[in-house]
Amino acid sequence: MFNFxxxxxxxxQLSMAQVYFLKGKTQEKAVFDYFFRKIPYQGGFAIFAGLHDFLELLENLSFSKEDIAYLKTQDFDESFVNYLADFRFSGKIRACQEGEVVFATSPILQVEATIIEAQLIETILLNLLNFQTLIATKASRIKLIAQEKTLLDFGLRRAQGPGGYYASKAAVIGGFDGTSNVSAGKDFNIPISGTMAHSFIQSYDSELEAFRDFATNRPKNCVLLVDTYDTLKSGVPHAISVAKEMEARGNRLLAIRLDSGDLAYFARKSRKLLDDAGLSYVKIAASNQLDEFVIKSLQEQNAPIDIYGVGTNLVIGKPDGALDGVYKLAFAAGKPRIKISESLAKTTIPHRKQVFRTYDEHGNFSGADVIAMEEEVHITQMNHPFEPYKNLKVEHFKQEPLLHVVMENGKKVNPSPSLQEIAAFRKQRLSLLPLEYKRFDNPHIYKVGISDALKQERDKLIRSHKN
Amino acid sequence: MFNFxxxxxxxxQLSMAQVYFLKGKTQEKAVFDYFFRKIPYQGGFAIFAGLHDFLELLENLSFSKEDIAYLKTQDFDESFVNYLADFRFSGKIRACQEGEVVFATSPILQVEATIIEAQLIETILLNLLNFQTLIATKASRIKLIAQEKTLLDFGLRRAQGPGGYYASKAAVIGGFDGTSNVSAGKDFNIPISGTMAHSFIQSYDSELEAFRDFATNRPKNCVLLVDTYDTLKSGVPHAISVAKEMEARGNRLLAIRLDSGDLAYFARKSRKLLDDAGLSYVKIAASNQLDEFVIKSLQEQNAPIDIYGVGTNLVIGKPDGALDGVYKLAFAAGKPRIKISESLAKTTIPHRKQVFRTYDEHGNFSGADVIAMEEEVHITQMNHPFEPYKNLKVEHFKQEPLLHVVMENGKKVNPSPSLQEIAAFRKQRLSLLPLEYKRFDNPHIYKVGISDALKQERDKLIRSHKN
Structure with a gap:
């Protein structure tokens, strides 16, 4: 779909790379961390997504001939542009598994490559991972509430241009069952789903006739939209007539769809009409400005809705719209590196790292991840990353490293999992996260700390820069 | 960049098209309106963008062989899928000019084609036009405040995946001067711009040395980022040293960039340091979570900032994130068509239409657009579209039709204007919009009404559906 x-x-990135190139630093090594500072939606967790799209792209990413010709028209040194013509990423990447439950501050991914390579891939890395993580997180929140109800993505028309393609995919990682987006369905093997538009019904002189044509032509896959003129007086009665005609032909109406008005009220009234007509098998789908909060309300009211179609609020990750993921230098030219900020919270953490997740005695997440030096194997105590006197003993917890090598010498080390496998991993991991981190209102804050060794290293670097 | x-x-769209196809309605004509219901950002206007990208795509849009093979695996009739293999859009499109100042309710674009054609292009039309209009509108708001200051788009890393490509372009329509996004710069002929990252400085043992290398290697295009360690004690003094060294070589430091802290404070302090060093020509660039409101505050404080770099809030159209543009059937099978809703505001307006903009005696927009029947030439009175007893005489105003034929028989009737021409048109049109519609707080509401003839037609259709 895209020719990145x-x-x-x-x-x-190119300006800096040129300086490194002209200074003869083409072999200088660097390590960068990818992490975010704020969990979106004021939530208690995020779902990491986009990794395998990024890695597959990265294996083949280069400058095209057209790119090189363009760069020669810009303010660059010709020898540098010629160097770019053969440029390929040949570095190493360690990352959490795609679908992992992740938290702020903690590195989700670490790039180790020449500093030129690491810079040139920064923007596309952030662009792809930030957005898919934002959407997978949104979808997973909706899934937590909708539970076993069917969730369909209807958002392409309001998506941010071609961003919609990846939104449909990330929604499945978060727990959606299908999408209306045919291109995403085709490329990512997602079940495609859809009903009919008001225009279909309007184009006929009679709603009944429109329903009838749709039902005879799509006997196995018929969902009728019932709110074009009057839901309870016209739409549902006409759908019932057509359902009876379908029964006479040995077919079954799948569902009706409500797309306006008070969905709880219309769902209940429609359910009654359908049941009274002996059509208890006909499902009810609902759409119109849904998000996790509207669905929560509908679920709490026991609205008899079987299928939720979610559009805009899902695919643009409303209200946040962006994950604030960043890519920060942690090591270069043989030394740990730091960026100082007036607030410790924005001071970066140096060094190659590992992240340890800790487990309680039931095998659930204990609520504490520890960022450590790469070579550490078991952590005794973790320290609050920004508040000097807060710490927590973690020695007694089972600990699991989260960062694994996913790319070596510019090549993926394993084949990509399927989208369904990623979604299953998300589901399994979220099941280990205690409930208090999943609630929408003031969720419990998952602790992310740094090991004693890493804290000493960071504080030493801060002191040396202060002098 | 994209293979749409x-x-x-x-x-x-495909499900409905199949029904039309199997019912022999391949020649049935339909007319659809594209319009939005709510101006984004609680603003007083929007800027129409994305038209020419859409038209260029549409001229060549088809199903690929891979698409056809995929559709044959889904629940479609084989004769219909074979029909799709040769499908091309052959219809007519009338639209406002790209860059036009537009308002809610009023059709911005009208598609007249077979109903199958009109349905199959709906999603991509909405996807492209909604997003670019959202971003061009955001950019134009920032431009209104920043006036002659330089505006640069730095948003790609936080954009919604590949949506960022079009965001960079739409920003220029709205008034931005350049972008950091190299691919958009290349494809749309936008000046590319950028400075350096904190990582560049961190990768050196000394900030001064990092600045020096950058300056010697990019003598014509050097902007130094001064907040990696300490803006006033380290960053700016080092930048001054390097600027002096550049002067000795006959070069000039272009600017310094501030990316954290209180930008007004640091800009003023930095300006003083630069001026005292005889470097009044060195500009100050600022970035970090900027939007039209932060820039308004900086401008009101007379912060000595010459260049604003705007990222996330621009490219995701924060806080709205989506334009609620819709595509509604207005005419089909020889008859005007309507969708009734419980609220008149969501009842659609039938018929082929024209939109007239009215001008006051000074040649400015008078604050009233009239939606009329296509064949009307001068409007006497306009009626509030949803409130039955409100109307306004407009006979005395100069009136100008806004919808022009832009595509006929599936081909564009004119070559696309350049991005710079579209931006110039936006600028000229916005200059005709009185100030009270441009303010951010409770802007005056631009009236959009319907002509007497169109009102009669709509009300007649509503009555006939009520019976």
Missing amino acids: TLTYTDLY | TLTYTDLY
Whole structure:
């Protein structure tokens, strides 16, 4: 669908790369961390998504001939542009598994490559991972509430242009069952789903006739939209007539769809009409500005809705719209590196790292992840990353490293899991997260700390920069 | 950059098209309106964008062989899928000019084609036009405040995946001067711009040395980021040293960039340090979570900032994130068509239409657009579209039709204007919009009404559906 090349980047990556190139630093090694600072939606967790799209792209990413010709028209040194013509990423990447439950501050992914390579891939890495993680997280929140109800993505028309393609995919990682987006369905093997538009009914002189044509032509896959003129006086009665005609032909109406008005009220009234007509097998689908909060309300009212179609609020990750994921230098030219900020919370954490998740005695997440030096194996105590006197003993917890090598020498080390496998992993991991982190209102804060060794290293670097 | 094909659509478009096809309605004509219901950002206007990208795509849009093979695996009739293999859009489109100042309710674009054609292009039309209009509108709001200051788009890393490509372009329509997004710069001929990242400085043992390398290697295009360690004690003094060294070589430091802290405070302090060093030509660029409101505050404080770099809030159209543009059937099978809703505001307006903009005696927009029947030429009175007893005489105003034929028989009737021409048109049109519609707080509401003739037609259709 997309022809990404390495000009899908910010200019400054190229400007910096040119300086490194002209200074003879083409072999200088660097380590960058990818992490975010704020969990979206004021929530208690996020779902990491987009990794395998990114890795597959990265294996083949280069500058096209057209790119090179363009760069020669810009303010670059010709020898540098010629170097870019053969550029390929040949580094190493360690990352959490795609679908993992992740938290703020903690590195989700670490790139180890030449500093030129690491810079040139920064923008596309952030662009793809930030967005898919944002949407998978949104979808997983909706899934937590909708439970076993069917969830369909209807958002493409309001998506941020071609961003909608990845939104449909990330929604499945978060727990959606299908999408109306045919191209995403085709490319990612997602069940495609859809009903009919008001225009179909309007184009006929009679709603009944429109329903009838739809039912005879799509006997196995018929959902009738019942709110074009009057839901209870016209739409549902006509749907019932057509359902009876379908029964006479040995077919079954799948569902009706409500797309306006008070969905709880219309669902209950429609359910009654359908049941009274002996059509208890006909499902009810609902759409119209749904999000996790509207669905929570509908579920609490026991609205007899079987299928939720979610559009805009899902695919644009409303209200946040962006994950604030960043990519920060942790090591370069043989030394740990830091960026100082007036607030410790924005001071970066140096060094190659590992992240340990701790487990309680029941095998659930204990509520504490520890960022450690790469070579550490078991953590005794973790320290609050920004508040100097807070710490927590974690020695007694089972600990599991979260960062695994996913790319070596520019090649993926394993084949990509299927979308369904990623979704299953998300489901399994979320089941280990205690409820208090999943609630929408003031969720419990999952602790992310740093090991004693890493804290000493960071504080030493801060002191050396202060002098 | 993108290989859009006609599977970039919602499944229901294909489901409905199959019914039309199997019912022999391949020649049935329909007319659809594209319009939005709510101006984004609680603003007083929107800027129409994305038209020419859409038209260029549409001229060549088809199903690929891979698409056809995929559709044959889904629940479709084989004769219908074979029909799709040769499908091309051959209809007519009338639209406002790209860059036009537009308002809610009023059709911005009208598609007249076979109903199958009109349905199959709906999703991609909405997807592209909604998003670019959202971003061009955001950018134009920022431009209104920033006036002659330089505006740069730095948003790609936080954009909604590949949506960022079009965001960078739409920003220019709205008034931005350049982008960090190299691929958009290349494809749309936008000046590319950028500075350096904190990582560049961190990768050196000394900030001064990092600045020096950057300056010697990019003598014509050097902007130094001064907040990695300590803006006033380290960053700016080092930048001054390097600027002096550049002067000695006959070069000039372009600017410094501030990316954290209180931008007004640091800009003023930095300006003083630069001026005292005889470097009044060195500009100050600022970035970090900017939007039209932060820039308004900085401007009101007379912060000495010359260049604003705007990222996330621009490219995701924060806080709205989506324009609620819709595509509604107005005419089909030789008859005007309507969708009734419980509220008149969501009842659609039938018929082929024209939109007239009215001008006051100074040649400015008078604050009233009239939606009329296509064949009307001058409007006497306009009626509030939803409130039955409100009307306004407009006979005395100069009136200008806004919808022009842009595509005929599936081909564009004119070559696409350049991005710079579209931006110039936006600028000229916005200059005709009185100030009270441009303010951010409770802007005056631009009136959009319907002509007497159109009102009569709509009310007649509503009555006939009520019976």
